[in-house]
Amino acid sequence: MPDLLHRKNASACLHARKFLSRSAAALLATTFIASPGAGFAANVDLSKWSPDYVKSIAGTAEFDTAAECGKVVPNDYKGRLTYWWVGPTQAQPEIDHKMDAEFWAAWKKAYPNIETNAQSLDYNDMLNKVRTAALGNAAPMVAKFPILWGVEFAAKGQLSELKPEDVGYETNDFWPGAMKSVTYDGKTYGIPTNNETMGFIWNAKIFADAGLDPEKPPATWDDVVKYSKQIKDKLGVNGYGLVARQNAGNTPFRFMPQLWAYGGGALDETSAEPTYKTVELNNAGSKAALQAAYDMYVRDKSVPASALTNTQNENQNPFIAGQLAMMIAHPAEYAKMVDLASKATGADKAAAEAVVSNMRYGLLPEGPARRAVVFGGSNVHMFAPDLVEGGLDVDAARAFICFSTGPEWSTKLAWVGSNPGHLDGFTTKWMKERLDTIKFLDVTTSMLPSGIPFPVIPEQAEIMNIIVPDMLQNALTGKMTVDQAADDAAQKVQELLDGM
Amino acid sequence: MTIDVAHQGGAVPASSRRRRPGLLRRIVQNRNDYAYIAPALIVMALVIAYPIYYTVELSFFKTPANLAMDQKIFVGLDNYWTILTSKSFRDVTYNTLIWTIFSTFFAYVLGLGAALALNREFVGRGVLRAVLLVPYVISAVAASYVWKWLYHSDFGVIGALSVQFGFTDRPINFLDNIYTALPAIIVVNIWKEFSFAMIMLLAGLQTVPDQLLRAAQVDGANAWQRFWHVTMPHLKGVSMVTILLLVVTNLNSFIIPWIMTGGGPAGATDIWITQIYQLAFGRIRFGLASAYSVILFIVMMLLGYFYVKALTRGDEAKSE
The missing domain is CATH 3.40.190.10 (Periplasmic binding protein-like II)
Structure with a gap:
């Protein structure tokens, strides 16, 4: 979708902050799920991926999400956004609720003129609700899906093409296995938000x-x-x-x-x-x-x-x-x-x-x-314009996706249960804080090389x-x-x- | 179609020989009446008739997971053929019949017993009536979760009590066993529904003339004979309606089986409605699910016909 692309400018804007993290990200970008055909093999350095390695890169980079996304979509942009996701439930720890509240406050502060209608849905209800909404041209502009779900909508042509470059990032900023989960029939339909293994x-x-x-x-x-x-x-x-x-x-x-x-x-x-x-x-x-x-x-x-x-x-x-x-x-x-x-x-x-x-x-x-x-996690997707209730505000969607999938919030929103989808997230001070406070996080992170994604078919x-x-x-x-x-x-x- | 009854012999009243006005003419004649109900008819057409039409239409198409709905493939009656010849349809129909028959029968019998008990004067009758109504007014979702925990195969109260009182060595595996899961959820359904039958039949009992019961007593009829020959004939109409409503409700049941077992284990509690939901939203086969729905719709329409017939029996008798 050419109207979404400001890739050159956006990428250039983000290069500075990648100084410390780029090399680490390149090393991490590996097809742990062994898919040489995907084109990521050149970046693989499995030998370095270990609990110690993860600890060594944590806290080595700083990020100002609002400022950086502001270079992709200006912070004073006026628009409208609808967003559906599986929000924190009562069963989840308090910290998840705190991070969620902080995220929405930060988003509002970064883009005060984007009127946001966000619906937190129950995991068991969301898929059917989205299916029905898409059939009735009442889909949200942006939705965050568990890793399994997106391919069905992509196959039906219900999603807009969306790749990291559309929101100022690069494909290599994300786990290759995760990128595979948003790729259908050679096209990219989403951006990973978080990745997890058990x-x-x-x-x-x-x-x-x-x-x-x-x-x-x-x-x-x-x-x-x-x-x-x-x-x-x-x-x-x-x-x-x-x-x-x-x-x-x-x-x-x-x-x-x-x-x-x-x-x-x-x-x-x-x-x-x-x-x-x-x-x-x-x-x-x-x-x-x-x-x-x-x-x-x-x-x-x-x-x-x-x-x-x-x-x-x-x-x-x-x-x-x-x-x-x-x-x-x-x-x-x-x-x-x-x-x-x-x-x-x-x-x-x-x-x-x-x-x-x-x-x-x-x-x-x-x-x-x-x-x-299982290589799990979630991805964020943008629906096709004709399926979105009230029309798709592309820039509002891009601003939101940039904001929520960057190193900061992909780390914070995955606080206790997951890992950042954006590899730079591993270099943030928040990742360091997580490693310092969440017991056993390094163990599940170590399982990532053994991750196998479910078949990417509808x-x-x-x-x-x-x-x-x-x-x-x-x-x-x-x-x-x-x-x-x-x-x-x-x-x-x-x-x-x-x-x- | 008009019939020339004069040629069929027999005396025909003069009024019957007059030709009835046509439908259009009658509508015009009663245009004000139709105008009053027009809004309701339009709403019904939108929210009932169109979905029915669309479901029937969809039942002739295949809707693979990788195709959008506007790319659906016409397959004629294939979906119906697939359903009616599949083993899963026979299994699910068997479960549905067991579920419906047992739920309806026991809910009715328990409801009748409770209604007969509550129809007598005794201290605390009002309180007991309120208590027996609790299952009916409680949310089916909440009740399902509570019963699920009561039945829990490892930590359920019922299992723990059975072990404590020495009935079994280990907790009974209610919901995780293909032989006990369906009976277990039928019990929950009966518990939930018998209050409805009780209320209906209690209302029916109020119409039984006291004089008749007393007259029967004077004639030497015992309690059973009074119940069977006096009370039950008066409850015939309300019983018919209650049973039909219970059958319709049970054929449409979704909440209890879905929450308690999800149709499992291994399909042991899968009934028509859960199967339709699973086909449509679990397996994204809207065409197949629609064909299933049409089959269920036909069954429900037949039941609906009998329901209306039972409901209007008195009116017909009066008009004769």
Whole structure:
């Protein structure tokens, strides 16, 4: 979209502030998800990416977001903006609400003449609401979507083309894997706001009581099965927090890392150059992962019986109560546990505080094939002008996207749960503050090189949110055998790809 | 169509032999009446008729996730064929029938029992009536979440009590088991709906003439005979309406199954409405979901016909 482009000027304006961070960003810009075809390979320096490296670059650069975005769209610009996003909920820690409030105050101060109508939506409602709005030409100008959602709208032609250069940044300022998630059919339709991976959490005291090394997480997924059983048998508490609810994003985010680790896949998303045309849900690796889940749920009964209706939220209370030993979660889980402990009363408080002090973070276990984690996060998108209610104010949208995806706010708005989408965010003083105050953040950041994005095809929501959880449920309820469940799921994916 | 009844033999009243005025003529004659209801008709056409038309139209198209709606592909009756020949349709229809029949039957029976009890004079009747109304007035969403926690397979109160009182060794797996999930949510639905049946039937009981009941008693009828031969015939109309409304409500149920199980585990609680929602918004197959909706719409229209028939039975009798 040529009318959006002021790339040369904008880029030039931003060059000065990149002095300290450019080299770091270049080193970080890597296709951790192994996609040489994407064109980022020249910048890869995996050897430097480590918790120490992340700490060494934090706090080495200063940014003045309002001034820099003012060079892209003048700060006195008068216009109108509509924006939808999944805002902080009651379940999120207080700091998220504080950062959100600070963001809107800063935006108002930076662009006082842009009348902003921002709607915070519930995660479970937003996708359908946006779909309906887009059908009815009532879409917002800008929307921030979880990483899975954008491709469907891009495929339908409902999004405007939008790349970092349109708002004064460069493509190499963002994680290559994240850029891949906003690219469809060779065109870019969004800008990453934050990127995240999860870590493995365990309760060291439960490990010790069960005769396991309290400071050592399970190294492999086979160990997870073994540890889970040992904990259940010795202590009677559930070992691993399996999550297998239907139609819930939590399920694939926790099961796919296991599936990939064993050498499975939904399609060929783990390969160097995925074509997304080969179905792998019933290969040996996928079946081995499904068998491991079956062993924990059915054979050993070492995971919550409620796993089939649980999301990760339902794992939090058992964990803080010392009734669950292991789970996969975001770095935000530590803040959540601290929050829960602070709200507990009486004897519960002491128990909760003990759990917090015994909480440990580690890398996700490896499998026979690899160590893997879902490369997650969110992206910001701009809708096509004819679908926007009241018309699209391109400059207001550009100003907002510049403001919200820059190093400062991509770091602050991802405070406890994520990492900045803009790589310069890792060089800010706010990143340093996060590393100093958020326990275990460096562990989940270290998982980024193992990140694998879900297939970037419009059908991915159905594959990940419906077919994969269905496969798990079919096997875990005994409705089908493991082999049948995997074959059934593979057949459904194939039919989907064939355009049924 | 007019029929020349004179040629069919038999005596025909003179008034019937007069030709009825045509529809247009009648509209013109009653133009003022039509003018009064015109705003309501226009609103209905906009918010009801058009969506129905669009749903029917959409049911003849395929709407893949990668295509915008204006690029939808015409497939004729393929969507209907796909649905009606699929195993999932049979499974979902079976669940829907179980859900509807059991929910309706037990809600009606419990409602009738409660209505009969509340129809008698006793101390605290008003309080009890208010208490029994609570399930009906409470939000279905809130109730679903509360019941979900009561049933929770690991930490639910019901499971804990069953263990504590020695009924089971471990908490009962209500919602995570394909055999118990549907009965478990049917219980919640019955709990939620029986108050409605109770109110309807309580109103019906007020119309049973006291003299008839006393006369039956004098004639030596016992309590059961009075109930069966006097009370129930008077409740026939209101029972019909109540049952039809319960059936329609249950066929349209969404909140309880969706919140409590999401149609799971492994489709064990998937009913028509949850399946339609899942097809439309989970799998982005609006065409298929529309065809499903049309099938449900036809069933509902049939039920609606019987409902209106039951509702207007008295009027017809009077007009005869």
